[in-house]
Amino acid sequence: MFRFSKKKLNRAIHYLELGVLGLFLIYFFKGSSDSKTDYLKLDVTKSSRTIKPLTKNNSPTFSWTKCQQNISAANITGFSSLPERVQDFLYYRHCRHFPMLLDLPDKCGGPEKSADVFLLLVIKSSPVNYDRREVLRKTWAKERLENGVWIRRLFISGTMDSGYDKERLNKLLELEQREYNDILQWDFNDSFYNLTLKQILFLEWMERNCPKAHFLLNGDDDVFANTDNMVLYLxxxxxxxxxxxxxxxHLIKNVGPIRSPRSKYFIPVQVHESDIYPPYCGGGGFLLSGYTALLIYNMSQSITILPIDDVYMGMCLAKAGLGPVSHITVKTAGLHIPFNKVDRFDPCYYKDVLLVHRFLPAHMYVMWHRIRDPNLKCSI
Known part of the structure; x- marks a missing residue:
């Protein structure tokens, strides 16, 4: 049997008391921490937004709680007969916030200095379109000081595929970002039916990071844009x-939804009941002011998403009591070339336009250099 002296016994009791006190303090502070965490969780539930740690640019970025499928969409009359792509759209139509994978909060120099950006090129690009992005960076979308004002470039993108394929494409964009600093990417499926979502996400980013940019060119990555001419026009x-x-x-009016399920632009009544669209400009490319861009974003907060982004822009303008206008040298439906002309890529047909849709990367590269050739002579 072990024997303890009175001195050792008192020391043991003292250590035991200290241990109990330590456990109490740990429990107390853990409880306080949990209470604080619960409080923050309640805030997140209200706003669906949390703030991540500051980035290397000392700018806060945001994450959003994962948007859940709206299973009640299946109760819409005729839902079961709709194509799968339309069903998916209706299930997630309410989702407007997705995690940013690639961000450039200081692209415009910060909210106040964004007034230094005269023309912001906002180019919709799928992750796989590397060759298009590379050509644009070397041609009309090159960031530069043009006629005394700054042109800046952004590609806006989502994600594609899944598993390893998705990882590889995300890595591609990450590598491009390291070299060029010109990509905004969100973690949503980059598809035709999500083009409007892509526009809304960009406009939200613009309101936060580049609200004072003067003008924007919003377009696809397969358009030929004469940005020299655009600066002069603006x-x-x-x-x-x-x-x-x-x-x-390119103004489009007096048209309505295509109801044929075989069409890429199929919009059933379950998505849009009206048989008429408001006036809008073809989504291949259009020019807008910074004022109008932010106005569209404001209007979009109360307008249900429509898959076709150019029509949706027209809907936002109509809600604001405004409308689009036609510009004769914006040709999103292509440029009409006389049939007896042998070379439909004669630069003389393109040197005075603002935008033409659509071009292959190789043709884009050649055309850009040909229209800027000081020795170009045109008789047409």
Whole structure:
């Protein structure tokens, strides 16, 4: 049997008391921490948004709780007969917030200095379109000081595929980002039916990071844009600081939804009941002021998403009591070339336009250099 002296016994009791006190303190602070965490969780539930740690640019980025499928969409009349792509759209139509995989909060120099950006090129690009992005960086989308004002470039993208294929494409964009700093990417499926979502996510980013950019070119990555001409056109406007309404492109009006399920542009009544669309500009490319871009974002908060992004822009303008206008040299339906002309890529047909849809990367590269050739002579 072990024997303890009175001195050793007192020391043991003292250590035991310290241990109990330590356990109490641990429990107390853990409880406080849990209470604080619960409080934050309640806030997140209300706003669906949390703030991540500051990035290397010392700018806060945001994450959103994962959007859940709206299973009640299956109760819509005729839902079961709709194509799978339309069903998926209806299940997730309400989702507007997705994690950012690639961000550039300082692209425009910060919210206040974004006024230094005269023309912001916002180019919709799927992750796989590496060759298109590379050509644009070397041609009309090159960031530069043009006629005394700055042109900046952004590609906006989602994700594609799954598993290893998705990882490889994400890695591709990450590597491009390291070299060029010109990509915004969100973790949503980059598909035709999500083009409107892509636009809304960009406009939200713009409101936060680049609200004072004067003008924007919003377009696809397969358009040929004469950005030299665009700068001159915008500088010659009466209101050339982007503070007034401007939305200009290839005007489309007096048309409505295509109801044929075989069409890429199929919009059933379950998605859009009206048989008429408001006036809009073809989504291949259009020019708009910074004022109008932010106005569209504001209007979008109360307008249900429609898959076709150019029509949706028209809906937002209509809600604001505004509309798009036609510009004769924006050709999103292609440029008409006389049939007896042998070379439909004769640069003389393109040197005075603002935008033409669509071009292959190789043709884009050649055309850009040909129209800027000081020795180009045209008789047409």
């Amino acid at each position: 500088q010659n406007l009466k209101d050339n600081d982007g503070s007034k309404h401007l939305f200009s492109g």
